[in-house]
Each structure stands twice: as C-alpha cells, then as structure tokens.
Amino acid sequence: MPKEEKYTEKEKNLIKACQENDRKAQFEFYQLYSVKILGICYRFAGDYDTANDLLQEAFIRIFKYLHRYRFEGSLEGWLKKIAVRTSIDFLKKHHSMAFVDTETIKEPEVLPVLDEQYDTELIMREIALLPTGFRTILNLYAIEGYSYTEIADMLNIKEVSVRSQYMRAKHKLATSLKEKHHIHYAPKVL
Amino acid sequence: MPLKSFEDSLKDHAEKFSPSVTPSNWDAIANALPAEKHKKRAVWLWFSAAGIFVLIAVGIVSYQSPVKANAPAVTATNNNNSSTPNLPTNSSGSSAEQVINSTPSTTSLIQDKTPDNRPAIKPPVKIAYIPSSPQVKFTEMIDSPGNGSNALHEDALMSKESITNDTILMAETIVSTVDSPQLDTARMMTISKAEIKKNQSRHIKKHIGFEASYLYTDTRIKVNQAGVASFAGPSPLNNPNEQLRNQTDRSLPGFQIGINYCLQRKFTYIKTGLYYKNIRYDIQVYNVNLNSLTSNNRFNDFDFNKSDSFAAGNGGLVKNSFHYLNVPLEIWRETFSMNRWHFNYGGGLNANVFIGNKGVNHQASGFYVKSEKADRSVISPFHLSATAGMGVSYDAGQYYTLYIRALYTRSLAPIESSHVTTNYQNIGLCAGIKYLIK
Numbered sequence: 001m002p003k004e005e006k007y008t009e010k011e012k013n014l015i016k017a018c019q020e021n022d023r024k025a026q027f028e029f030y031q032l033y034s035v036k037i038l039g040i041c042y043r044f045a046g047d048y049d050t051a052n053d054l055l056q057e058a059f060i061r062i063f064k065y066l067h068r069y070r071f072e073g074s075l076e077g078w079l080k081k082i083a084v085r086t087s088i089d090f091l092k093k094h095h096s097m098a099f100v101d102t103e104t105i106k107e108p109e110v111l112p113v114l115d116e117q118y119d120t121e122l123i124m125r126e127i128a129l130l131p132t133g134f135r136t137i138l139n140l141y142a143i144e145g146y147s148y149t150e151i152a153d154m155l156n157i158k159e160v161s162v163r164s165q166y167m168r169a170k171h172k173l174a175t176s177l178k179e180k181h182h183i184h185y186a187p188k189v190l
Numbered sequence: 191m192p193l194k195s196f197e198d199s200l201k202d203h204a205e206k207f208s209p210s211v212t213p214s215n216w217d218a219i220a221n222a223l224p225a226e227k228h229k230k231r232a233v234w235l236w237f238s239a240a241g242i243f244v245l246i247a248v249g250i251v252s253y254q255s256p257v258k259a260n261a262p263a264v265t266a267t268n269n270n271n272s273s274t275p276n277l278p279t280n281s282s283g284s285s286a287e288q289v290i291n292s293t294p295s296t297t298s299l300i301q302d303k304t305p306d307n308r309p310a311i312k313p314p315v316k317i318a319y320i321p322s323s324p325q326v327k328f329t330e331m332i333d334s335p336g337n338g339s340n341a342l343h344e345d346a347l348m349s350k351e352s353i354t355n356d357t358i359l360m361a362e363t364i365v366s367t368v369d370s371p372q373l374d375t376a377r378m379m380t381i382s383k384a385e386i387k388k389n390q391s392r393h394i395k396k397h398i399g400f401e402a403s404y405l406y407t408d409t410r411i412k413v414n415q416a417g418v419a420s421f422a423g424p425s426p427l428n429n430p431n432e433q434l435r436n437q438t439d440r441s442l443p444g445f446q447i448g449i450n451y452c453l454q455r456k457f458t459y460i461k462t463g464l465y466y467k468n469i470r471y472d473i474q475v476y477n478v479n480l481n482s483l484t485s486n487n488r489f490n491d492f493d494f495n496k497s498d499s500f501a502a503g504n505g506g507l508v509k510n511s512f513h514y515l516n517v518p519l520e521i522w523r524e525t526f527s528m529n530r531w532h533f534n535y536g537g538g539l540n541a542n543v544f545i546g547n548k549g550v551n552h553q554a555s556g557f558y559v560k561s562e563k564a565d566r567s568v569i570s571p572f573h574l575s576a577t578a579g580m581g582v583s584y585d586a587g588q589y590y591t592l593y594i595r596a597l598y599t600r601s602l603a604p605i606e607s608s609h610v611t612t613n614y615q616n617i618g619l620c621a622g623i624k625y626l627i628k
Contacts, residue, residue: 048209120207
C-alpha cells in the first residue's frame with residue numbers, strides 16, 4: 001500500500017478546493033507548481049513557446065484528473081508524471097520517433113562534472129538544443145528516472161535503441177558542454 | 191568524496207531550474223476549465239451571445255471575397271526518381287540512410303498556415319539532404335514535374351504522420367564535430383508543429399502602407415511678448431497705464447497623410463514612415479497701449495506697428511496653419527483577434543520638422559487697423575511629439591490589411607515662434623491600408 005504523504009491542513013484544503021473547481025484555489029495551486037511543471041515541459045519541448053503550450057495542457061489535465069488523487073504518494077511526483085506524459089504525448093503526435101542504429105556507441109570515457117558552479121540555465125539550454133529523440137530519452141532516463149524498459153514501452157521502440165540513443169545523447173551533450181562552455185571532464189564515476 | 195554521477199548532477203540542475211512562467215498561461219488554462227458552478231448560468235448566456243455574434247461575423251466575412259491563394263501548388267514528385275542525392279558514409283563505411291520520398295498515404299497536408307499564409311504543401315514532397323549544409327532542406331517541386339525548376343524553400347515545412355517506425359528515421363540536425371565523426375550521419379528531418387511554430391516566431395513580416403488622419407488640435411499658448419492686452423479683458427479704463435497680457439485661441443481641424451513601413455514579428459510591429467502634417471488654430475494676440483484708448487473704450491489708436499490682430503465682435507482673426515514633415519517611430523501590438531479582425535494598441539514618438547506657416551489674414555471692416563500674420567517666424571524648426579492610440583484592423587486578403595484607429599498626440603516640446611509659444615495636443619481618427627511585402 002503506498003505510503004500516505006503527510007500534508008498540512010492547508011494543503012489538503014487547497015487540493016480539495018481545487019477538486020471542487022474553486023477557481024481561486026486552482027490559481028493558487030497553479031502558482032505553487034507552475035515553475036516546476038514548466039521546467040519539465042521546457043526540457044522535453046526544447047523551446048519556451050512549446051513549453052508554455054505544454055504547461056497549459058498539463059495543468060488542464062491535472063485539474064481534470066485531480067479528483068482521482070487520493071492523497072497517497074507524493075503529489076509532486078504525481079504532477080511530474082502528468083507533465084512528462086503530456087510532453088511525451090505531444091512529441092509522439094508531432095514527431096515520428098524511430099531510431100535505427102547504424103553502429104553501436106560505447107559509453108563515453110569521460111563525462112563532464114556538472115557541479116553547482118555551472119549555470120543551471122546554461123545546462124538546461126544545452127539539453128533543449130539536443131535533437132528531439134536524444135533530448136526525450138535523456139530527460140526520461142537521466143532526470144526523470146525511468147528505466148530503459150519503461151522508456152521503450154512509452155516510445156514504442158526497442159530497448160536496445162533506447163540504450164544506444166541514450167549513449168549518443170549523453171555524448172552529444174557532453175561534447176556541447178565541453179566545446180561551447182568549456183565544462184571540464186572528469187574521470188567517469190564507477 | 192566521490193564525484194556525483196553525470197545523471198545525478200543533471201537531476202540536481204533540473205531540480206534547481208526555475209524558468210519564468212508567462213502570465214497569460216493562467217488565462218488560457220482557466221478558459222479551458224469547466225465553469226465554476228455559480229457562474230454557469232451567466233456563462234451559458236454569454237457563450238450564447240458570443241456564439242451568435244461569431245456566426246454573424248463569420249457570415250459577414252464569408253460573404254466577402256475569399257482569400258486569394260496565389261502560391262503555386264506543389265505537384266507530385268516521381269517516387270521512383272533516381273536522382274537521389276548521394277549521402278555521405280560514416281567512418282565505419284556503412285552507407286547512410288537513404289532519402290525517403292513521402293507518399294500520399296504517409297503524408298498529410300499541413301493544417302497550419304505558414305506566416306505569410308502560403309497554402310499547405312501537398313504530398314508527395316521530396317526531401318533532400320544537402321551535404322554542404324548542416325541543415326536538411328526540403329525540395330519543393332514548382333509547376334509540373336519535369337520542367338526542371340527545383341527551388342529550395344527553407345521554410346517549406348512538412349509534417350509526417352502515420353509512418354511506421356520501420357520506414358522512417360527520425361530526422362535530426364547533426365553538426366559533425368571533429369571529435370566525433372561517427373555522428374556525421376545523414377538523417378531526415380521531421381518537422382513538428384513545434385518547429386513550425388518556432389520558425390513562425392522567427393519570421394519577420396514586412397509591410398508598406400498608406401495612412402490618412404483627421405486631426406483636431408487643441409493648443410495651450412503662452413504669449414512671448416510683453417505689453418499685450420485684450421479688449422475682452424478687464425476694462426482698461428480702470429488701469430489706464432497698465433499693460434495687460436492676454437490671448438484667445440480657437441482650434442481647427444487639420445490632417446496628416448503619408449506612407450509607412452512596418453516590421454512585424456508575431457503580434458508586435460514597429461512602424462516608421464513619412465507623413466505630411468497640418469495643424470491649425472486661430473490666435474488673437476493684441477498689443478495695445480492702453481493710454482491710447484478713448485473714453486468710449488473704442489480702439490481708435492492702436493499701436494499698429496506691434497499689433498498682430500484685432501477683434502471686434504466677429505471680426506477678423508489670424509489663422510495659423512502649421513505644416514510639418516513627421517517621421518514616426520511607433521510600436522503597435524495586435525491582440526484580441528477574431529477571424530480576420532484584430533484589436534490594436536500602441537504608440538510612440540514623432541519627429542516633426544517645420545515646413546511653414548500658411549496663416550491667413552483677415553481684414554475686418556469698420557476699423558482702421560492693420561493686421562499681420564501671427565507667428566511671423568517659427569523659431570523651433572524641430573520638435574518631438576508623442577502618440578498613443580488604439581483601433582481595429584481587418585485582414586482583407588492574403589496581403590492587405592485595413593485599419594482604423596483613434597489617436598492622441600501631444601507635443602513634447604514647446605514650439606517657439608516670434609510671438610507665442612505653443613504646446614499642442616491632437617485627437618484624431620486615422621485610417622490606413624498596409625500591404626505585406628514579405
């Protein structure tokens with residue numbers, strides 16, 4: 001049984017008011033979570049215009065299905081899943097995604113260290129500049145924590161394609177960060 | 191201390207990332223949500239009224255001539271065309287992916303229009319990889335197949351749907367790098383709606399236009415010269431030695447016509463141009479030596495040399511008719527669009543270069559007076575004015591837009607002339623037409 005997340009009385013009332021279609025409560029809820037949702041949408045969409053469109057779509061879905069939320073598990077996790085699913089649905093509808101491997105790519109020998117000194121906005125922008133397929137798989141695996149199997153099911157492609165495309169994506173991102181922004185390499189963490 | 195993994199560091203940055211949310215997003219979300227219960231009835235009525243209005247507007251618009259589609263239709267390509275460009279091979283020697291020709295069953299029309307309202311590109315369209323360019327371009331066949339006119343259109347966009355994963359590659363824009371030649375692989379580009387929008391947002395439209403305005407001028411005049419009196423003022427006999435200063439003025443309609451040039455990106459455009467502007471007002475400026483007044487309070491002895499005008503009942507006035515060349519720099523924004531109608535608002539600055547004052551002299555009868563032009567010379571050859579306004583525009587066709595606006599203009603600097611200093615403000619009605627160049 002999922003662990004029940006602890007909510008304050010104020011949070012519970014806010015969610016319940018949103019479930020009852022109270023516009024003020026919905027606006028307050030939107031203000032609390034819009035930045036995080038937009039961040040997710042931007043990472044998948046690659047540009048702010050599309051990200052804002054996806055943000056709107058995600059929140060419409062959130063408020064539509066909020067009545068199904070039973071205060072079990074993390075609310076933020078639930079919201080993130082909806083944002084990810086909205087983004088993936090958009091990409092699947094407007095991008096035909098298929099990956100054909102002409103060769104295998106090995107894990108890059110060295111990867112950049114992306115510690116706190118580096119600008120978050122810069123790194124997110126480089127992710128946004130990745131080709132769509134690379135960006136999608138990188139976001140799903142590296143940031144959202146989905147497994148190769150789950151990603152393969154989501155995108156309707158083979159698991160081996162997911163693995164190789166992830167390696168390519170990681171390599172391309174690392175190369176971009178090194179060449180454009182001189183983010184240095186460090187030995188791979190074992 | 192062990193270093194964080196690449197994935198963990200990416201997660202941390204993603205967690206910290208705080209982009210700015212566009213304020214208008216909430217309006218769009220709220221409009222899409224079900225109405226709150228207590229407002230449902232009123233909303234239903236509003237929607238009904240809006241629906242009737244939209245139907246009437248659509249009916250009116252549909253009654254008018256349709257939008258001219260003047261872009262050439264794209265014709266089919268030969269799917270067995272053997273002139274496929276040679277694609278580079280990668281470092282391992284395996285051949286790169288082939289150019290795939292779309293077929294009618296696997297492509298569909300674009301429903302979105304391109305920024306300049308070009309018609310949708312009909313399948314099949316040949317997609318070519320140009321080795322010399324880092325980008326993948328689309329070859330659009332012009333006129334009939336076989337006439338040799340293959341023009342490359344960078345913004346020729348196409349979307350593909352319902353193509354199986356086995357038959358199409360996802361297209362990426364790959365820039366080969368020295369360090370990773372294995373990435374220099376040819377791929378097809380699939381353009382999504384997002385890409386179309388991205389291209390649209392970068393596209394800048396250019397317009398030229400013609401505009402005419404009716405202006406009504408209101409002035410605030412300060413008299414420069416000392417010793418000016420008005421017979422409409424206090425009785426001069428009370429202060430026979432006092433020299434008073436006064437003036438009256440009356441506003442008259444003027445006009446402005448000219449041509450303009452606009453650069454538009456999405457819903458905002460910058461406008462400049464060249465206009466000819468005319469501002470008119472009457473002025474009565476008196477210069478009277480009170481000692482010369484008779485006991486009957488008649489103006490028998492004027493100091494004519496200094497007198498600019500006179501007034502006796504409905505007697506003559508000296509009219510001022512200033513003519514300027516006006517160069518505007520304005521920013522306008524389109525909003526609240528419905529079908530082809532748009533609401534606009536904006537404003538900006540105008541540079542006004544004085545050309546001349548074609549004042550008119552009147553000579554009243556019954557008085558032995560001399561009248562001269564007021565504002566004999568305008569000392570301010572240049573002044574700035576500011577404009578603000580709002581109005582509506584209508585997309586009459588693919589390239590033409592008509593608009594009508596209410597304008598308010600105010601001079602930012604006083605206009606000095608030999609006798610008076612003037613600050614003016616105009617309210618006006620402006621009508622114009624603009625033509626899309628590109």
